Amino acid sequence: VWAPTRLKPFCSRSNRVGAQTVQRARSKMTPKALLLLLLLLCAFGTLGKCSPQACAQEDGACDAGAAVQGSAMLQKAADKHRLAAWEELEEEEDADVASEMEEDLRELETMDEKLEAWRTSGKKCKGCKEGCIVDDKCYMRDPAGKKATEGVCQSYGGAWCGGGKKPLSCESCTGGCIAHGACHTRTPWGAQATEGVCKAFKGQWCGVKASCKTTCPSSGGCLIFGKCYRAPQSVCKRFRGEWCAGAKATCETCKGGCIVDGHCYQKAPPGESKTEGTCRKYSGTWCGATCGTCSGGCIVDGKCYQEAPAGENKTAGTCQRYGGEWCGA
Numbered sequence: 001v002w003a004p005t006r007l008k009p010f011c012s013r014s015n016r017v018g019a020q021t022v023q024r025a026r027s028k029m030t031p032k033a034l035l036l037l038l039l040l041l042c043a044f045g046t047l048g049k050c051s052p053q054a055c056a057q058e059d060g061a062c063d064a065g066a067a068v069q070g071s072a073m074l075q076k077a078a079d080k081h082r083l084a085a086w087e088e089l090e091e092e093e094d095a096d097v098a099s100e101m102e103e104d105l106r107e108l109e110t111m112d113e114k115l116e117a118w119r120t121s122g123k124k125c126k127g128c129k130e131g132c133i134v135d136d137k138c139y140m141r142d143p144a145g146k147k148a149t150e151g152v153c154q155s156y157g158g159a160w161c162g163g164g165k166k167p168l169s170c171e172s173c174t175g176g177c178i179a180h181g182a183c184h185t186r187t188p189w190g191a192q193a194t195e196g197v198c199k200a201f202k203g204q205w206c207g208v209k210a211s212c213k214t215t216c217p218s219s220g221g222c223l224i225f226g227k228c229y230r231a232p233q234s235v236c237k238r239f240r241g242e243w244c245a246g247a248k249a250t251c252e253t254c255k256g257g258c259i260v261d262g263h264c265y266q267k268a269p270p271g272e273s274k275t276e277g278t279c280r281k282y283s284g285t286w287c288g289a290t291c292g293t294c295s296g297g298c299i300v301d302g303k304c305y306q307e308a309p310a311g312e313n314k315t316a317g318t319c320q321r322y323g324g325e326w327c328g329a
Contacts, residue, residue, distance in 0.1 A: 134158035161181065174207070177203040222243060224236070224241035
């Protein structure tokens with residue numbers, strides 16, 4: 001790691017004292033910490049007193065170029081740190097959602113046990129031709145006493161048994177799964193049957209084919225058994241799902257937010273307001289209201305307000321108190 005071997009004298013007496021202080025502390029500091037201290041002294045000790053390139057020890061005059069450059073470096077580092085905090089905030093929110101999704105995904109780990117429910121209904125269908133199995137019982141008629149039909153059976157979450165003159169086919173099992181001699185529109189645990197679950201049970205799927213394009217088209221996610229879960233890629237991989245990256249954010253999908261590197265941020269970095277200026281500072285595309293469309297109003301969190309809160313006056317001070325951008329005269 002590079003470290004300075006000697007300190008250049010600064011252009012004023014106070015700065016020379018600062019340099020001596022650094023020299024005394026130098027033996028106790030790491031090279032990185034020493035370099036940071038030098039930048040701080042240059043940025044705050046000489047800014048406003050010096051003018052472009054190097055320090056002239058003889059006449060006490062010095063160039064502000066180094067000081068301004070040091071200040072810019074510090075500002076850039078601070079912005080980078082805030083952007084990292086911004087991304088961590090989004091990751092924390094995603095982690096919370098992923099935790100909820102994991103509970104749902106755990107259901108899939110017990111699939112082998114739940115498969116027995118469909119096997120059982122399949123066995124029962126042998127003695128329930130043209131009937132409906134609900135809670136392991138065969139019903140040949142609906143509650144009104146009429147002959148059971150596929151539609152009525154599905155409305156009760158039952159398994160429709162084919163047979164009779166016409167064999168069971170997708171024609172009579174729309175949106176369901178033909179497995180073990182029955183048409184299932186619900187999974188053994190009560191959820192809507194999907195293509196993936198049907199395949200896992202080695203059944204014939206009679207519904208819409210699931211894909212990243214049809215099931216996880218916008219924000220992306222994890223496609224597992226025909227369902228799109230909002231979970232991190234690592235969780236998706238663990239459950240052997242198909243990772244769908246999703247489309248890059250646009251102002252249509254990021255209304256009132258800021259798009260940075262294709263990602264939509266609906267919150268500002270810690271310590272900053274959610275404004276067009278903040279978004280531009282991070283080289284982002286602002287998707288919220290602007291003073292061009294909010295003349296005479298106040299923009300707070302990307303939204304335009306033309307009226308002040310109840311009991312308050314519509315002024316620049318009121319707007320700023322709410323962390324807003326004033327668009328009045």
